Amino acid sequence: MIPTIELAAVAASALYGILRGLRDGFDIVGLLCVGAATAFGGGTLRDLFLDRTPLFWVEHEYLLWVVFGLAAVSAVTPRMVARIEPYLIWPDALGLGLFSVAGAAVAVNEGMSPLIAAVMGVITGTFGSVICDVICNETPNIFRTSPLCATCALLGAIVYLTGESLAIPATISQPLAITAAATLRLLAV
Amino acid sequence: MIPTIELAAVAASALYGILRGLRDGFDIVGLLCVGAATAFGGGTLRDLFLDRTPLFWVEHEYLLWVVFGLAAVSAVTPRMVARIEPYLIWPDALGLGLFSVAGAAVAVNEGMSPLIAAVMGVITGTFGSVICDVICNETPNIFRTSPLCATCALLGAIVYLTGESLAIPATISQPLAITAAATLRLLAV
Amino acid sequence: MIPTIELAAVAASALYGILRGLRDGFDIVGLLCVGAATAFGGGTLRDLFLDRTPLFWVEHEYLLWVVFGLAAVSAVTPRMVARIEPYLIWPDALGLGLFSVAGAAVAVNEGMSPLIAAVMGVITGTFGSVICDVICNETPNIFRTSPLCATCALLGAIVYLTGESLAIPATISQPLAITAAATLRLLAV
Numbered sequence: 340m341i342p343t344i345e346l347a348a349v350a351a352s353a354l355y356g357i358l359r360g361l362r363d364g365f366d367i368v369g370l371l372c373v374g375a376a377t378a379f380g381g382g383t384l385r386d387l388f389l390d391r392t393p394l395f396w397v398e399h400e401y402l403l404w405v406v407f408g409l410a411a412v413s414a415v416t417p418r419m420v421a422r423i424e425p426y427l428i429w430p431d432a433l434g435l436g437l438f439s440v441a442g443a444a445v446a447v448n449e450g451m452s453p454l455i456a457a458v459m460g461v462i463t464g465t466f467g468s469v470i471c472d473v474i475c476n477e478t479p480n481i482f483r484t485s486p487l488c489a490t491c492a493l494l495g496a497i498v499y500l501t502g503e504s505l506a507i508p509a510t511i512s513q514p515l516a517i518t519a520a521a522t523l524r525l526l527a528v
Numbered sequence: 529m530i531p532t533i534e535l536a537a538v539a540a541s542a543l544y545g546i547l548r549g550l551r552d553g554f555d556i557v558g559l560l561c562v563g564a565a566t567a568f569g570g571g572t573l574r575d576l577f578l579d580r581t582p583l584f585w586v587e588h589e590y591l592l593w594v595v596f597g598l599a600a601v602s603a604v605t606p607r608m609v610a611r612i613e614p615y616l617i618w619p620d621a622l623g624l625g626l627f628s629v630a631g632a633a634v635a636v637n638e639g640m641s642p643l644i645a646a647v648m649g650v651i652t653g654t655f656g657s658v659i660c661d662v663i664c665n666e667t668p669n670i671f672r673t674s675p676l677c678a679t680c681a682l683l684g685a686i687v688y689l690t691g692e693s694l695a696i697p698a699t700i701s702q703p704l705a706i707t708a709a710a711t712l713r714l715l716a717v
Numbered sequence: 718m719i720p721t722i723e724l725a726a727v728a729a730s731a732l733y734g735i736l737r738g739l740r741d742g743f744d745i746v747g748l749l750c751v752g753a754a755t756a757f758g759g760g761t762l763r764d765l766f767l768d769r770t771p772l773f774w775v776e777h778e779y780l781l782w783v784v785f786g787l788a789a790v791s792a793v794t795p796r797m798v799a800r801i802e803p804y805l806i807w808p809d810a811l812g813l814g815l816f817s818v819a820g821a822a823v824a825v826n827e828g829m830s831p832l833i834a835a836v837m838g839v840i841t842g843t844f845g846s847v848i849c850d851v852i853c854n855e856t857p858n859i860f861r862t863s864p865l866c867a868t869c870a871l872l873g874a875i876v877y878l879t880g881e882s883l884a885i886p887a888t889i890s891q892p893l894a895i896t897a898a899a900t901l902r903l904l905a906v
Contacts (some may be wrong), residue, residue: 371867388765390582397829473851
């Protein structure tokens with residue numbers, strides 16, 4: 340199930356990064372870079388911290404093509420994409436929820452304790468948008484009093500890990516955790 | 529001896545990061561994040577560069593609880609903590625000294641040359657506050673003409689490595705090196 | 718051939734970082750840090766992503782001495798170095814070209830696919846100057862519409878990888894690719 344979640348997380352996060360890049364007038368290669376950094380940043384850090392090789396996007400090369408495709412489509416249809424901007428919060432919230440659960444789930448699979456798994460969930464869920472903020476030279480969002488990115492990621496990780504400890508199947512606990520994190524993120528804006 | 533030094537270094541650096549975050553009005557999760565990033569940043573980079581697994585804070589989970597505790601106490605007693613602000617330089621200097629020696633000592637234990645050990649000392653001693661500066665969106669301190677963070681970390685690493693090469697026991701050379709680095713940092717402000 | 722390319726790439730990139738640091742009034746240790754970060758940043762990220770140990774600058778310690786030497790000379794002859802500033806684009810373009818090819822070539826040697834090798838070429842070629850920009854607190858160059866750093870690195874990687882797939886000897890394809898990337902960079906300014 341983790342590859343499916345990661346695919347959705349990459350698509351949502353890449354879209355978020357690309358839309359941010361479009362707003363700042365990046366060209367197609369810039370869009371590709373900011374999209375890839377936002378989509379792969381958190382999971383890459385998680386894989387490095389857990390010493391997993393190969394990295395998830397090296398193992399699943401199709402994830403790169405997803406980002407390339409989104410960047411290409413966005414570069415040629417900037418006006419249409421610009422109209423999506425008011426909905427920027429959706430891919431952001433979804434990416435956050437999906438990645439926080441993917442991060443925690445991978446850590447559990449590697450035999451980590453719930454505490455470390457929760458930390459990995461927060462890192463995977465938030466680091467992509469921190470990089471995106473650094474690229475756009477803003478104070479990373481996560482550290483502002485609202486909208487509480489890190490809290491949302493932590494919630495997602497905790498819901499999933501609670502499910503794990505109660506032996507609830509991942510097919511139930513993971514969608515629940517993703518929904519919880521994304522909903523809190525949407526409410527917090 | 530390294531775990532003891534790392535514990536003290538984590539506490540001092542986390543406090544420094546949290547106080548900086550309080551000044552910028554971060555909420556409790558933001559404090560936790562900036563505290564953890566400042567406390568674990570340098571050592572994490574060292575462990576990644578030396579390919580050490582697990583990372584030091586994954587191996588010693590109690591370090592996470594130290595940061596959590598400091599963030600929680602700071603969040604509920606912000607006024608008391610604010611009064612500590614003029615003394616912000618103390619945990620900064622102490623963290624720098626402790627981490628520069630811990631970084632060099634770990635590299636020596638991994639069989640690295642004195643040159644690489646000195647570089648690892650500088651990285652471990654300074655990277656946490658570089659991240660802290662990036663989070664707070666300031667030009668990283670280390671690169672300004674004063675107060676010479678990197679020079680202080682380098683001094684600490686050199687004192688310790690000189691002790692090593694003269695076969696002076698670590699129980700003497702390490703406290704000496706920590707004191708040298710922290711003192712230079714305090715004098716440089 | 719890779720060590721030779723990396724040596725030239727490190728020298729060019731370190732010079733670029735040091736000149737940028739001089740312009741910002743860094744002292745000698747600051748110059749050393751910004752030079753090392755610019756020269757080693759991209760290759761370090763590549764080595765971490767490919768799980769190569771030891772890192773290229775840990776394996777080839779003389780690279781550290783090259784950066785130390787350049788920083789020391791620059792610190793004592795700032796006025797002479799300042800006169801080089803209009804030519805800052807040359808070490809930048811050369812470093813970009815050399816590192817993009819070195820990055821792709823190392824990935825090919827590790828058995829990576831051409832797609833991953835191209836990505837590693839772009840990362841290795843551009844990340845050093847991204848760090849340099851972050852240190853100097855500017856929006857990273859690479860993401861601006863011009864001068865297309867990432868596009869240049871991608872071109873270098875593609876020329877080299879095309880040569881590889883056509884079984885053209887590296888002694889021909891690598892200099893060609895380096896020249897292509899550096900030339901495009903010079904033209905793009």
